[in-house]
Amino acid sequence: MLSENTIKVIKSTVPVLEVHGEAITRHFYKTMFTAHPELLNIFNHANQKQGRQQAALANMVYTAALHIDNLASILPAVRQVAHKHRSLGIVPEQYAIVGTYLLQAIKDVLGDAATDEIITAWGEAYQVIADAFIGIEQDMYATAEQQTGGWEGFRSFKVAKRVQESDIITSFYLYPEDGLPISSHEPGQYISIKIHPEGHPFTQIRQYSLSDAPDKPYYRISVKREQGSMDRPDGVISTYLHEHITEGSVVELSAPAGDFTLHAEDPRPIVLLSGGVGITPMISMLNTLAQKSDKRPITFIHANVDSANHAFREHVNLLADNNDNVRAYYCYTQPSSSDRDISCYHKEGYMDADWLRQIVDNLDATFYMCGSVPFMQSVYAALDEIGVSPDQIHYEFFGPKAQLIPS
Ligand code: HEM
Numbered sequence: 302m303l304s305e306n307t308i309k310v311i312k313s314t315v316p317v318l319e320v321h322g323e324a325i326t327r328h329f330y331k332t333m334f335t336a337h338p339e340l341l342n343i344f345n346h347a348n349q350k351q352g353r354q355q356a357a358l359a360n361m362v363y364t365a366a367l368h369i370d371n372l373a374s375i376l377p378a379v380r381q382v383a384h385k386h387r388s389l390g391i392v393p394e395q396y397a398i399v400g401t402y403l404l405q406a407i408k409d410v411l412g413d414a415a416t417d418e419i420i421t422a423w424g425e426a427y428q429v430i431a432d433a434f435i436g437i438e439q440d441m442y443a444t445a446e447q448q449t450g451g452w453e454g455f456r457s458f459k460v461a462k463r464v465q466e467s468d469i470i471t472s473f474y475l476y477p478e479d480g481l482p483i484s485s486h487e488p489g490q491y492i493s494i495k496i497h498p499e500g501h502p503f504t505q506i507r508q509y510s511l512s513d514a515p516d517k518p519y520y521r522i523s524v525k526r527e528q529g530s531m532d533r534p535d536g537v538i539s540t541y542l543h544e545h546i547t548e549g550s551v552v553e554l555s556a557p558a559g560d561f562t563l564h565a566e567d568p569r570p571i572v573l574l575s576g577g578v579g580i581t582p583m584i585s586m587l588n589t590l591a592q593k594s595d596k597r598p599i600t601f602i603h604a605n606v607d608s609a610n611h612a613f614r615e616h617v618n619l620l621a622d623n624n625d626n627v628r629a630y631y632c633y634t635q636p637s638s639s640d641r642d643i644s645c646y647h648k649e650g651y652m653d654a655d656w657l658r659q660i661v662d663n664l665d666a667t668f669y670m671c672g673s674v675p676f677m678q679s680v681y682a683a684l685d686e687i688g689v690s691p692d693q694i695h696y697e698f699f700g701p702k703a704q705l706i707p708s
Contacts, residue, residue: 303369303425310422311366318366321410322359329406337398342504343389346537362403365430366423372433381560383434387441388493388558389506390454396431403427445556450482455495455553460546461519466612470578471543472512472523478551485515486557488585489669489697492520495553498541507538510671510697511557512581514588520554523612525578561671561697563589569667569693570598574652574680576672577605582697583671584613591620591627600661601629604652604676608633608640618644630660651679654686661687668694 303311318325334341361382368375404424408415446453458475466472477483490511497504509522526543527536546552563571563586571590573583580603590599601621605611611631621629629645636649648656657680668689670680677698684694 303429307422307425308370310419311369311426314419314423315363315366317411317414318407319359319363322363325403325406325410326359328410329403332405332409333398333402336402340395340398341502343391343506345507346503346505362427362430365433366426369426369429372430377560379433380437383437383441384558384560385508386434387438387445388491388508388555390493390555391438393435393439396435400424400427400431441558445484445558448484448556451484451556453556455493455555457551458520458554460548460550460552463546463548466523468609469526469528470523470610470612471526472521473542473546475520475522475552475554476518483518483520484556486511486520487559487562488514488589489562489582490557490559490585491582492522492557493555494522494538494542495555496538496541496546498537498545501537505538508559510559510582510585512584514585514592520557523578523581523584559697561669561695563669564667564695567667568597569665570600570663572600572602572661572666572668574602574668574670574672575604576652576676576680577610578612579670579672579676580612581671583669584616586669587617587620587627591624596626598663598666599624599627600666601627602652602657602660603629603631604672605631605633606635607637608643608646609637614643614645621645628660632656652676652683653679654683657683658687664688666693670694670696671698674698 330344334344361378364375364378365372372379404420404427407423408420411419442453445451457478459478460473461476462472462474464472464474488511491508492511493506493508495504495506509524511520512523513519513521524539524542527539561582571586573586575583583601583603587599587601590597601617603611603617608614611633614631617629621627630647631643631645632648632650632652633640633646634650636646640646647660650656664687668684670677672680677696681694681696685691
């Protein structure tokens with residue numbers, strides 16, 4: 302239990318730390334990785350380079366600190382991160398390491414401004430925040446292990462089949478090497494895959510949404526080959542999966558995780574909105590609904606560059622043809638001339654408010670969306686414009702969480 306004074310000190314220093322937030326977390330990661338290089342086996346190096354992870358961790362610590370006297374009010378955010386930590390295999394002992402280097406970084410960056418009182422208060426607050434995460438994660442580990450077919454940590458899976466879904470997306474069908482059952486998953490959840498690329502000094506872990514309905518003897522992931530750009534290298538793991546993981550290869554997976562899931566009990570019509578490879582959890586949701594012969598109106602809306610990049614098009618068209626309640630709409634930003642004749646192709650350009658107003662005939666629906674940060678920000682704004690309220694929208698960003706409304 303924190304004292305009144307500690308809470309006061311924490312709340313009054315949050316704004317100061319926010320100003321130095323990224324400097325502190327950058328310094329923290331640098332010193333922590335120097336002392337504990339083994340942690341480079343679990344952190345995503347690409348996120349580190351882009352600074353997205355630094356921002357995510359810093360924001361979370363400050364948000365938690367602001368609510369230190371009522372952590373329950375930010376429980377959904379804590380649970381979302383805890384899902385990711387559970388999927389990565391984070392253990393309680395690692396919280397002590399993070400705490401030590403975070404506190405040291407606050408001291409180093411703030412210098413004389415970091416009085417003993419401030420450092421002691423932040424040490425106590427960090428422990429409260431860490432304990433909240435650890436408690437939730439321990440429950441999640443126990444649940445994952447106790448589920449039929451469940452397991453703790455990483456388990457070996459063999460790639461039984463690879464399917465090219467578009468020019469840049471390939472599906473991998475993963476069967477457990479031990480031949481035993483695998484746990485069910487909620488449509489929308491992801492798995493972590495652990496790989497040690499040849500010649501690379503560390504293992505790498507990435508999360509990929511499961512792209513098929515649950516309760517099959519396999520898990521399926523559908524991976525986009527991440528092409529680099531001027532300021533960004535190719536995705537190490539996605540390239541490795543495409544180039545080196547063939548039928549017969551073995552990879553390590555942790556059990557399904559994540560709280561971006563289909564709310565089956567919610568009776569409203571469903572609208573599934575995706576951009577690019579954000580289509581993968583939507584396919585899992587759509588397949589699940591179709592498998593259950595769910596008769597609610599389902600509107601599947603997908604944005605892409607063109608048909609060559611567009612995965613699962615034939616599959617979704619087939620479901621729309623065979624189920625009266627399923628309608629599909631696609632928009633491409635750079636359609637080729639033949640793309641204009643594609644069934645369900647509707648428009649050149651982005652998923653904007655005018656178009657959504659035309660094609661979503663029931664705004665009292667539940668909306669699920671997934672895609673890149675710009676896609677999510679612009680579709681969220683478009684939904685707001687047409688009168689959809691935030692509590693009707695469920696979403697997941699690819700990569701570390703970002704802000705839906707740009708600051
Ligand atoms: C991811 C917060 C402790 C390892 C994250 C994310 C947040 C976060 C906000 C991003 C989630 C997302 O992707 O949306 C925190 C807080 C902690 C804490 C507030 C302490 C109270 C730890 C510890 C470890 C750890 C102890 C292990 C040493 C990771 C890793 C990721 C992650 C590996 C995945 C992101 C990546 O690899 O880029 N954490 N974390 N975290 N966290 Fe933590």
